């Protein structure tokens with residue numbers, strides 16, 4: 001029995017099946033944890049999402065920014081753009097069930113003392129904090145006002161957490177940090193313009209996992225989202241987006257021994 005954690009599939013269903021074959025994945029014994037961005041940019045978002053939903057006894061996922069964007073287009077007032085490739089999901093016969101299922105998914109999974117998240121965790125948040133703040137977002141995602149909530153979440157501000165933020169502002173910061181962050185300041189102030197490797201941080205910022213004050217230094221954190229990350233040698237930090245959609249690799253890490261398996265895409 002093994003847990004495999006898989007980075008950004010982004011609708012590359014054929015690569016996913018190829019990878020599962022490579023690890024001899026068993027639907028009877030093994031589990032897959034998807035680290036978000038299961039849909040969009042690739043050509044089989046529908047098949048990917050349907051696969052996850054069909055095997056929920058053996059699969060779990062956290063929401064990534066592309067998954068969230070799909071929800072915002074489906075339920076909120078956000079318009080798909082011409083790079084989006086998830087019209088197969090929106091037009092599917094069972095779209096309603098698939099999208100409701102997607103809206104039920106968490107932002108963070110805490111499994112065997114490890115945390116799984118799409119983008120990262122602000123340096124000044126401990127485990128209790130990240131779990132509480134992500135649950136608050138999940139509560140709204142499961143509410144009657146889902147569409148209104150999703151529409152209101154589309155904004156880069158506030159870029160810093162303050163205790164006096166409104167509940168919706170708190171959710172917006174949490175979503176932006178957990179689903180979109182790459183670089184931030186030690187106090188968790190977010191920056192969204194830079195997307196290159198961690199050694200090319202904008203002035204005053206560092207990769208979220210490189211801050212000295214980080215409270216979760218001893219916790220394994222598995223994440224996706226940052227396909228340009230390379231040569232990270234930080235203990236307990238496992239970047240798993242290996243750029244499948246950009247002609248790179250799709251990878252799974254086995255949680256028990258941290259062995260990485262990859263297929264070319």
Ligand SMILES: [Mn+2]
Pocket residue numbers: 037064065066118179224225226
């Ligand atoms: Mn992403």
